[in-house]
Amino acid sequence: MTIDAKAAKDHSVVERWIEDQREWQKTAMTYLDSMVKNDDFLVHLGNAMRGSLLAGKPYPTAPPAAAAPAQEAPADDRLDRVLFALHEMQGQLNDLRLTLDELRNGGKGKPTAMSRAKKATSSKATAKVRRRTTGARKAGKKRG
Amino acid sequence: MSTSEDEQERELEALLELSRRGRAKLERLHEVLTTPGHYGTGATPAQIVYTENKLRLLRLLDESGQPRAGKPAVLFVPAPVSRYFIVDLLPGRSFAGHVAAAGFDVFVIDFGTPTSEDRYADLAYYVDGLVRRSVRMVTTITGQPAINVVGYCLGGTLSLLYSALYPETVARLVLLTTMVDGDVQGGIAWVAHRMGLEGESYDNPRLVPAAEVKSWFEMLAPGSNSLVGRVSDLWDRLDDPAARLRDVRTMATWVDDVVPAPGRLLAELYRQFGPGRNSLMTGRTTVGTRVVELAAVRMPLLSVSAEKDAIAPPEGADAIVKIVPHAEVLRLPGGHVGIVAGRTAASLWQRTVEFLASPRG
Numbered sequence: 127m128t129i130d131a132k133a134a135k136d137h138s139v140v141e142r143w144i145e146d147q148r149e150w151q152k153t154a155m156t157y158l159d160s161m162v163k164n165d166d167f168l169v170h171l172g173n174a175m176r177g178s179l180l181a182g183k184p185y186p187t188a189p190p191a192a193a194a195p196a197q198e199a200p201a202d203d204r205l206d207r208v209l210f211a212l213h214e215m216q217g218q219l220n221d222l223r224l225t226l227d228e229l230r231n232g233g234k235g236k237p238t239a240m241s242r243a244k245k246a247t248s249s250k251a252t253a254k255v256r257r258r259t260t261g262a263r264k265a266g267k268k269r270g
Numbered sequence: 271m272s273t274s275e276d277e278q279e280r281e282l283e284a285l286l287e288l289s290r291r292g293r294a295k296l297e298r299l300h301e302v303l304t305t306p307g308h309y310g311t312g313a314t315p316a317q318i319v320y321t322e323n324k325l326r327l328l329r330l331l332d333e334s335g336q337p338r339a340g341k342p343a344v345l346f347v348p349a350p351v352s353r354y355f356i357v358d359l360l361p362g363r364s365f366a367g368h369v370a371a372a373g374f375d376v377f378v379i380d381f382g383t384p385t386s387e388d389r390y391a392d393l394a395y396y397v398d399g400l401v402r403r404s405v406r407m408v409t410t411i412t413g414q415p416a417i418n419v420v421g422y423c424l425g426g427t428l429s430l431l432y433s434a435l436y437p438e439t440v441a442r443l444v445l446l447t448t449m450v451d452g453d454v455q456g457g458i459a460w461v462a463h464r465m466g467l468e469g470e471s472y473d474n475p476r477l478v479p480a481a482e483v484k485s486w487f488e489m490l491a492p493g494s495n496s497l498v499g500r501v502s503d504l505w506d507r508l509d510d511p512a513a514r515l516r517d518v519r520t521m522a523t524w525v526d527d528v529v530p531a532p533g534r535l536l537a538e539l540y541r542q543f544g545p546g547r548n549s550l551m552t553g554r555t556t557v558g559t560r561v562v563e564l565a566a567v568r569m570p571l572l573s574v575s576a577e578k579d580a581i582a583p584p585e586g587a588d589a590i591v592k593i594v595p596h597a598e599v600l601r602l603p604g605g606h607v608g609i610v611a612g613r614t615a616a617s618l619w620q621r622t623v624e625f626l627a628s629p630r631g
Contacts, residue, residue, distance in 0.1 A: 139279065139282055139283070139286075142286055143282070143286060146286055146289050146290065146293075149290075149293055150289070150293060153293050153296055153297055153300075156297070156300055157296075157300060160300065160303075160304055164304065167303060167304065170303040171303060173526075174299060174303065174504065175501070176497060176500060176501070177497060177499070177500025177501040177502070177503060177504045178500065178504070178522060178526050179302070179504065179515075179518060179519040179522035179523065179526075180522060180523050180526035180527060181519060181520075181523045182523070182527075183527065185526060186479075186480040186481040186483075186484045186526065186527075186528060187481050203474075205387075206386050206387040206389070206390070207387075207390065209387035210387040210388065210390040210391070213322075213323040213387070213388075214395070214399070216322060216323065217322055217323075217399050217400070217403060220320075220322060220403055221403060221406075224403075224406055224407070224410055227410065228410070
């Protein structure tokens with residue numbers, strides 16, 4: 127190898143090294159930019175640093191030992207007991223409504239009162255879903 | 271150029287290559303972390319047809335936004351200690367979506383995220399309350415007196431108990447990675463037993479934090495409880511194309527996004543199904559005040575286990591034939607999550623569709 131050829135090759139390695147450093151700076155800036163502009167990015171990056179690709183929330187980690195007593199069952203649990211009893215009653219009421227529906231329909235099991243009660247929820251959810259598909263949007267326009 | 275100079279140059283080139291690869295991985299990670307995906311929303315358009323406490327009963331819609339009315343109904347019952355969307359993960363990788371596209375009117379239970387007061391929820395609340403009323407809603411809406419039920423993991427346990435209590439409402443039952451033999455080594459109950467944990471209190475239950483539930487799963491999956499191991503796995507994965515990584519991310523989100531668990535339910539599961547108790551195998555299971563008679567499970571039953579399942583070991587799931595002799599048992603290659611939503615899950619989906627569609631013998 128001549129001295130000139132060797133110099134050219136060395137130069138090329140140095141050049142590539144410098145170029146590589148510039149690329150690293152760009153990558154670092156991209157990360158910094160996302161950290162500043164995207165509130166969720168830090169959470170996602172924190173998860174990735176734990177080896178997790180969990181999206182939308184921090185990786186579930188146990189609280190520090192000092193916070194452990196907070197995990198115990200609360201001393202005064204009356205409110206929770208009442209709330210849970212209300213949930214149970216809600217279920218029993220739904221059972222009653224379904225039974226009434228069945229009686230009204232001669233036991234044929236077609237939804238009436240119960241389904242009407244749920245219609246608002248259903249149509250809201252359906253509308254939300256329709257926005258997600260082009261075909262569904264078209265169907266919605268036709269109906270409208 | 272001398273030999274040492276050649277070596278130096280080769281080392282420098284190797285360093286440059288290492289640097290380039292590392293940067294490419296970080297750029298791919300950045301792309302994945304900044305791209306929105308289907309995280310916890312379900313992949314298939316659906317409408318909510320029933321709500322109770324945190325539960326939502328979803329009915330999948332077809333391409334025109336309409337329910338598949340008139341088709342045989344299928345109810346998916348996922349595990350209440352994880353998120354429901356594992357059965358409806360991504361477009362093109364949705365178990366429930368595949369079954370719906372095969373000509374079924376599919377409903378999916380989303381048990382939601384329990385809050386403080388739900389720590390009092392027990393087995394009866396789930397089986398005789400939430401699951402029973404969900405089935406009732408499906409039968410009411412569709413007009414079909416008996417529907418197909420597909421239960422996954424603990425959702426399979428709830429489905430099996432429900433089917434034994436109300437067999438006339440279940441046409442066919444599919445159990446996916448559902449442990450029935452609690453004495454088989456492996457699984458959360460066995461780990462708790464082995465570690466000598468007292469278990470949750472039934473009388474004074476707590477809401478078990480998600481992090482604690484997560485730590486139990488990590489104990490069962492070798493390597494996943496090691497920070498170094500997890501980071502190393504992720505770093506290796508970053509060579510994959512970004513599109514593949516987005517799929518991996520959706521799956522990883524499901525795996526890591528566990529929900530808090532009602533302590534009373536866990537206490538009861540451990541007391542009834544844990545090692546040494548094993549009430550399903552001994553026929554002493556109770557739901558509330560009712561004794562579960564598994565002999566009542568006469569509908570066609572398919573139980574699917576996964577060869578590499580650390581959460582519900584296949585031997586513990588396949589034991590269903592000892593208590594429901596007519597059960598069809600299928601063991602598939604893969605793990606607890608992979609057989610339902612992984613890249614090879616299509617074989618399970620197809621087998622399930624065939625089972626649901628086959629004429630009743």
